[in-house]
Amino acid sequence: MTGRHVLVTGATGYVGGRLAPRLVEAGHTVRVLARDPGRLRDAAWADAVEIVRGDLEAPADVQRVMEGIDVVYHLVHAMGAGGDFAKAELVQARHVAAAAKAAGVQRIVYLSGLHPEGEHLSKHLASRVAVGDVLLASGVPTIVLEAGIVIGSGSASFEMIRHLTDVLPYMPAPRWVRNFVQPIAVRDVLHYLVEAASVPGDVHGTFDIGGPDVLRYGQVMNGYAVEAGLPQRPIAPLPVLTPWLASQWVNLVTPVPRAIAIPLIGSLLHDCVVEERRIDAVIPPPEGGLTGYRRAVRLALARERSGDIESSWRSASAAGAPSDPLPTDPRWSGTTVFEDARERTTSASPAAVWAVVESIGGARGWYSVPLLWSLRGLADRLVGGVGLRRGRRDPDRLREGDTVDWWRVERIDRGRLLRLRAEMKVPGRAWIEFEVTPEGDGAHYRQRAIFLPSGLTGRLYWWSLVPAHHVIFEAMASRLVGVAEASERSSRG
Template sequence: MISRRVLVTGATGYIGGRLVPKLLEAGFDVRVLVRTPLKLRDVPWADKVEIFEGDLGDPASLTKAFADVEVLYYLVHSMGTPGDFEKTEHRAAENVARAAAAAHIFRMVYLGGLHPDVEELSPHLHSRVEVGQILMKSGVPTAALQAGVVIGSGSTSFEMIRHLTDVLPYMPAPKWVRNRIQPIAVRDVLYYLVACADLPADVNRTFDIGGPDVFRYGQMMNGYALEAGLKQRAIASLPVLTPWLASQWVNLVTPIPRNLAIPIIASLQYDCVVHERDIDDYIPTPPGGLTGYRRAVRLALGRMRDGDVETSWRNSSIEGAASNPLPSDPEWAGHIVYTDLREKNTFASPENLWRVIESIGGENGWYSFPLAWAIRGLMDKLVGGVGLRRGRRNPDHLNNGEVLDFWRVEQIDHGKFLRLRAEMRVPGKAWLEMTVTPAKGGGSLYRQRAVFFPRGLGGRLYWAAILPFHGIIFEGMATRIAATAEAEAHTAAARALTKAPAGRVGR
């Protein structure tokens, strides 16, 4: 071995973006080849790797990037791109095969799709198989891993399970919901990919990889429902739903783009299970064993905080998960999050503004539409919630963990930031954040954000139902908080001039 340098293609994708830090941890010098380096601007590992700009469809752009590379990871696909993606993938694979052989690369590692041994595969699976064959015929030893549904937030297959199950309490589904699937956790996929860099030089073949569980697709959806705190879904298999019709249905009820849904659904027409476990002869199973499906879902949902979560909710900082999704992830990845953001500039000082924020609730009220807040508190009480009567311990000061009406102080950075977690009965999880930022030239900026993670269809309908009131309640709240801070600033200034004793403005 002349070096420990690896090249990752597809570093802006789901697997590639998560593989890079694992390779860095393993001690490799990492180089990435991307068409648009700007997409890596905000990823946490960008300053630790060499970034080369290039396109697998352009052979001339590969030569410099491939120089002095020991191991090449081929993690790109053209699924979802306009035109004939099979021809695009075929051409890219041939370009890489020739360039890798010319650069005397020691090994290539490719991630393809788990598939049955049949002649008529879907276009997506057929293309994945063909790419692996091209790489294995290149003269460069290639390990072509074949995985089925990868479980992790941001994985297209997992996101389809997540969104369908979240939205639909009853699911008319194609007959492929009865097909057998062997999912694998993203952490186990990454483990095998890293380990493949040290395979013996004579290994040039495919390897099936999968988790320990085999389910029908419908069972996977209900397993997700249980981990997400939802009721199990009634699923009816309808043979009239063709792959094309099913993809239109998925596109209608989920944010998954149609051009991705069509090839994914076409690939689900077959059982997708491991046929051989030869990988075990070369690479030991991950420490602690392969990750079971239910545990993989918990990790994807950010429910487990063991310091090794590969993926989590897009707004995982709210949940306190161990790691955040990458900025390069698609917008539709992750748990659905609804937000309401309000900002107000005020000439009041940050100190004046913070005093108003920290005294919110209890006898001081919520600064907008008191009747609406009272009705919401009563409704919560009627359904067994805590209501508004808990009040607050101190009229002027808050601490972490304290009760505040039907909220609880989840985080407070005195003078700067307050986050409240809702403890009223809602079909999901809700937070309210208030931030103070000093403004240039004096004054301050008030930023108010409501965040809601809906649970199931009920959560989405709840948000839609209250949406018309946000313009009244949240906008009024932001306006009154800023105005009250300004009034207090005026009063304080006037009293300072008359040397009157300081006090609070009545509300």
């Protein structure tokens, strides 16, 4: 059955960002709910869907967005969010369940996690089970798909496996490294999700999904090593490495921050394998069969190397990071504002300067004192922040919502303005803004670092960094403009 009216929540996330365009390709009319529609503005599929601003914690928003919908995909998870994420997930699920029932929705689809029955679950897995139970009790036919480790370019699980294996020639590991897991390729997860829209209305319940390979977690890491052309790593289980300590280790040596590493590690404390294959009678496997683990790794690596990453775990905001935009005029409202502004006039064209601005961060760095940036990134990781390892989705092009190391793109007016909002741990709120305008035969470059301090601690933080800021931001402005000028000279031959 095609031509359904479909709602996707969580379309700015890893799975939702891939599902929405595939539902369009399958012939469905797709609506997505987003708290910040600007984050979807540059998505390749944005013009093919209806984007509605709304918040799942506001019942009126949820009721409004359900009007005329046949199938709801609930893909919002709060892994890595601060506060009581389990309570927030339950509230959102109850709003979705009630609104779907009232609107006459014919099907709810939810992606949960594989877990053993009858065992004490991590808070993360227990929350997913509880959300599934709320949706199953909604009175609307519901399919809950339970998946284990999802392997694909940009997935948090894959990033953790990849960086742990790349960085460490020898892997000290907790005892549960010998637990069994059943990875599934993201392409197969999407197959089941897309096909769920067309399942007959009498199908209702929970279904396990997983790839064809059941592996110990140590085999998962060494399977990656083989595909990446690395020697297999010796692994020694250590009984003293608790989940909390393991998550700190993951936080330090991978881009995955502690707030996400903790639930990921928690989900590995048990054997997480497919215990029933009832899904085969409801949704047959993809044509050609399910993707094996090694092939899934191979495909993910190819995407990573080409830079063609469709969506990423980085889309999720960092735990506790401010999400409010830069106030229009904070001084007018009495807010204390600290600012470091630098300007340059250059012979380089606005296009040449903008090209350097839009490619800042990630592998190209910040054009000033790399050691100081590295030390600040390390300090942020040590206190549970995101540090510098998140990098960026695309080396040349940015869109709203993208991460750039410890920053997130808050606003981009391509060719003119880029504003990044800090997601590092600071006693206040911080932004850095780049503006490029034409001037004569060249361009005018303006750079602002803006900080709204929180209390005395925030003020002391800024004042203590004034000397370092002078060095860092002065060098950044000069070096960035110099790179633009050199690039233009080179292109002219």
